[in-house]
Amino acid sequence: MKTKILMVCLGNICRSPLAEGILKSKVNPEKVYIDSAGTGGYHAGCAPDERSIAVARRNNLDISTQQCRQFDVSNFEEFDHIFVMDNSNYRDILSLTENEDDKKKVNLILNEIFPKENVDVPDPYHGGEQGFENVYQMLEEACEKIAQRLHLK
Numbered sequence: 001m002k003t004k005i006l007m008v009c010l011g012n013i014c015r016s017p018l019a020e021g022i023l024k025s026k027v028n029p030e031k032v033y034i035d036s037a038g039t040g041g042y043h044a045g046c047a048p049d050e051r052s053i054a055v056a057r058r059n060n061l062d063i064s065t066q067q068c069r070q071f072d073v074s075n076f077e078e079f080d081h082i083f084v085m086d087n088s089n090y091r092d093i094l095s096l097t098e099n100e101d102d103k104k105k106v107n108l109i110l111n112e113i114f115p116k117e118n119v120d121v122p123d124p125y126h127g128g129e130q131g132f133e134n135v136y137q138m139l140e141e142a143c144e145k146i147a148q149r150l151h152l153k
């Protein structure tokens with residue numbers, strides 16, 4: 001059985017599509033299924049933000065065919081690990097949990113590299129290009145740690 005991992009942010013157009021693409025590039029696809037979703041549904045059906053597509057492309061990743069979708073409570077059953085990008089996402093997803101098993105699956109992604117510090121991946125949506133570069137570098141480091149810790153390579 002594959003390990004199933006879900007990346008979550010607010011819009012599913014900036015941060016979680018990058019996290020999905022970066023982690024996918026680091027794992028054995030026969031061992032792992034990776035998806036992403038947003039706590040909000042405003043961008044459902046859309047491609048990722050052009051600036052996320054561009055920073056991924058500069059790093060030789062193509063995330064342009066991803067399609068945004070909203071998180072669904074059925075995802076607790078479906079996924080083994082749910083990585084959220086910030087504390088607001090964490091609160092939103094925790095409010096949808098129905099039991100301890102659901103809660104245990106949810107973690108802030110940057111706790112992989114800054115354990116227990118509860119650091120946010122900053123939302124780059126209203127900022128410039130540099131914000132997307134910074135997000136990319138944080139996610140690159142966190143996804144490398146996830147791939148190693150969960151033996152996904």
Ligand code: 4NP
Pocket residue numbers: 009010011012013014015016042123124125
């Ligand atoms: P994301 O960024 O959560 O990293 O996808 C955002 C994208 C869109 C909006 C907010 C955050 N928005 O308000 O439309």
